[in-house]
Amino acid sequence: MRVGLVQLTVTDDPAVNLPVTVGYVRQAAAGGADFVLTPELTNGLSSSRTHQRSVFRHEDDDATLATLRAEAKAAGIWLLIGSLGLLTHDADGRFANRSFLIAPDGSVAARYDKIHMFDVNVSPTEVYRESEGYRPGAKAVVADTPFARLGMSVCYDVRFAALYRRLAQGGAQVITVPAAFNHITGAAHWETLLRARAIETGCFVLAPAQTGFHPETNGKGRKTHGHSLAIAPWGEILADAGREPGVTLVDLDLAEVDRARGRVPSLSHDRGFDGP
Template sequence: MRAGLVQLNVTDDPVDNLRVTQDLVDQAVSAGAEFVLTPELTNGLSSDRAHQGSVFRHEEQDETLAALCAKAKLHEAWLLIGSLGLLTENADGRFANRSFLIGPDGNVAASYDKIHMFDVNVSETEVYRESQGYRPGQKAVVHNTPFGAIGMTVCYDLRFPSLYRRLAQAGADILTVPAAFNHITGAAHWEILLRARAIETGCFVLAPAQTGFHAETHGKGRRTHGHSLAVAPWGEILADAGTEVGVTVVDLDLSLVTEARRRVPSLSHDRGFDGP
């Protein structure tokens, strides 16, 4: 199965971002991709909550979701929209950070709300409180496709290995980690964590990423790490997109999932233990 990782440098304008994303999805399919993946917050990055509230839409009215569903149907391809920022009915006004798996019929096959919120002090000038703007999800998701079962996660989830173990033990062959990974933590931890999740679970890991400096009309902007990665079940890096916007295609041999788990069957070796 050939996958296409779309690497983006979005702004805070969903309309402009959609034009770029559609073009790159077309490029991925032209390169033979049967499964195309975009990064976290494909519709836009913004540090201004009021601006987010003015440009985000409810799922049923979201133009990015509708347009990319149409692209999947046009190309008869599977498409992971890494995530979209969406309005919700929450009384506190917090948004959803929701990942969508679109089938070749153009319909939403599965969706997943990011569980773990990025509330960190990266440095004195890099402070994030994702939970102030986004509500956390509560449900892990695995969805079967003709080429394998997909375990859906988003960005900061990557630091919580118990989630990935659960997904693998529930049958996932491929773990998706769309991200807008911070450039500081990305340089230090991105590759290591992705390879670890692949090795621990015996899964392929596909991680389409945001890259570069993201200009905002209503905020200070931010910088992301790039380096969309595809990692094999044994931990080898199959593809690294570097830091440029574009498409990276990679061929996956799903039999390697069975082989890796045969060699080290750790998913079946859990034991209870006493202590903290």
């Protein structure tokens, strides 16, 4: 199984970002990838809720989703759209941060709404309150494909190990972690967290990421860590995309999942306990 990790430096304009993403998806497919993955918020990053409301669309009207579904069908590939920012009909007006698994016929095989919201104080000058703009999901998702069972997650989810254990015990062999990881927390924690999730679950972990500086029309912007990673079930790093946008191809041997779990069968060793 060959996978293609797409690493992007998106702007806050979905119309500008889409042709770049399409080009990388085509490049990955031409390189033999059966499964191509894009990062979190493939359609655009912005700190302005007003701007997001002007450029985001509902799922049925989103051009990025429609175009990438057509690309998956044309190439005959499985495609994970890491996530899209989408309008919802929620009374409070918050958006969805939704990951899509697209089948080779262009249909939506699975959807996952990011559960854990990035509400953190990274530094005195970098404060994030994702929950003010996005409403959290409430359901873990495992999806079937011909090559593996996929457990879906997004970015900040990676800090919550219980979710990944649930996905693995639900049958996941590959876990996806598309991200727009902050450059400060990324340098400190990104690789360690992803390797831990792979080791704990005996799963392959595939983490396509945003990278670099993301300009905004309001003159602001943010930085992301990059370093899209593919990690084996034993914890080895199979591929690291570094800091530049582009496509990273890596071959996976799904038999490694059973080998890792056979050596350390911790997924079957849960025990109840009292306290604290």
